[in-house]
Amino acid sequence: MIFSKIKEAFSGKIASIFKSNSQDIDEAIDQIEETLILADVGITTSTEVCDNLRKKLKKEDNITEEIVNNLLKQELISILNKQEYLDDEDVDKKVILVVGVNGVGKTTSIAKLSNIYKNMGKKVMLVAGDTFRAGAREQLQIWSEVAGVECICGADNADPASVIFDGSKQFIEKDYDVLICDTAGRLHNKKNLMDEIEKIKRTIDKNIETCSKEVLMVIDATTGQNAVEQAKAFYDKTSVDGIILTKLDSTAKGGVVFSIINELSIPIKYIGIGEKIEDIRKFEPKEFVEGII
Numbered sequence: 535m536i537f538s539k540i541k542e543a544f545s546g547k548i549a550s551i552f553k554s555n556s557q558d559i560d561e562a563i564d565q566i567e568e569t570l571i572l573a574d575v576g577i578t579t580s581t582e583v584c585d586n587l588r589k590k591l592k593k594e595d596n597i598t599e600e601i602v603n604n605l606l607k608q609e610l611i612s613i614l615n616k617q618e619y620l621d622d623e624d625v626d627k628k629v630i631l632v633v634g635v636n637g638v639g640k641t642t643s644i645a646k647l648s649n650i651y652k653n654m655g656k657k658v659m660l661v662a663g664d665t666f667r668a669g670a671r672e673q674l675q676i677w678s679e680v681a682g683v684e685c686i687c688g689a690d691n692a693d694p695a696s697v698i699f700d701g702s703k704q705f706i707e708k709d710y711d712v713l714i715c716d717t718a719g720r721l722h723n724k725k726n727l728m729d730e731i732e733k734i735k736r737t738i739d740k741n742i743e744t745c746s747k748e749v750l751m752v753i754d755a756t757t758g759q760n761a762v763e764q765a766k767a768f769y770d771k772t773s774v775d776g777i778i779l780t781k782l783d784s785t786a787k788g789g790v791v792f793s794i795i796n797e798l799s800i801p802i803k804y805i806g807i808g809e810k811i812e813d814i815r816k817f818e819p820k821e822f823v824e825g826i827i
């Protein structure tokens with residue numbers, strides 16, 4: 535079961551809350567709200583979910599645990615369905631810029647994406663835009679060999695925008711289908727680094743005109759509510775199109791998904807569920823909620 539860890543944090547508790555409070559439904563809902571907040575769903579979203587839950591339960595005569603569970607699931611699914619989830623891998627040409635803070639799983643996710651596109655029969659090129667961290671280029675190169683795709687690297691400490699510029703040129707000249715750009719991890723509150731990512735985005739926009747472009751932000755699901763701040767900051771600089779939420783196989787509670795979608799209106803595109811190249815899935819709202827409650 536993919537979400538077994540998240541399920542532990544969420545569902546057992548809801549059942550026990552309901553049992554111990556079966557006389558007082560308001561108190562049970564208050565405790566459900568608390569559980570949602572503890573699972574990183576965030577205060578605004580947890581309150582919204584529980585207000586709706588309370589209204590719906592008022593209409594029920596005989597409230598059972600099953601009814602509460604089903605209504606809670608419906609509320610959570612409807613939050614996730616506020617976003618549209620597009621099946622847009624099968625475009626002719628595409629450039630993907632991958633951004634995020636340090637160590638969240640950007641490079642690993644790029645390997646996973648390159649594998650998805652390669653398996654669709656696309657000609658994939660990776661660009662090692664992380665010229666900052668020692669070993670970053672080699673890490674991407676190794677993954678490119680695992681996936682069997684091309685990898686373009688720049689010189690040590692080269693300006694990342696210039697490496698990505700070179701990658702963009704080769705992508706066009708050699709008629710590749712998919713270009714995926716790695717970038718160095720950066721803290722969302724470091725202005726110079728955030729300006730740099732804006733410049734990288736501009737370089738791509740200026741040099742590649744006629745194809746679909748996407749900024750994917752990688753978020754480590756173990757980060758909790760701080761992930762919302764990160765996403766806001768990256769969105770301001772690069773207008774993030776979608777999120778890859780990694781490490782959902784670990785101790786992540788995963789609730790931050792709801793805040794990101796509800797409060798920032800950014801869709802989650804993929805989830806990372808392990809360290810291997812095939813450990814990536816499309817984000818499916820219903821499956822996600824069924825998996826945790």
Ligand SMILES: Nc1nc2c(ncn2[C@@H]2O[C@H](COP(=O)(O)OP(=O)(O)OP(=O)(O)O)[C@@H](O)[C@H]2O)c(=O)[nH]1
Nearest residue numbers: 636637638639640641642719780781806807808809
């Ligand atoms: N369990 C688990 N580990 C993951 C997942 N995705 C990435 N990792 C691990 O997280 C660690 C960091 O991954 P990287 O891909 O190097 O992260 P990064 O964002 O590129 O890191 P920097 O370039 O240093 O900012 C590695 O040990 C990965 O194996 C995932 O979905 N699940």
Ligand SMILES: [Mg+2]
Nearest residue numbers: 640641664670
């Ligand atoms: Mg990296």
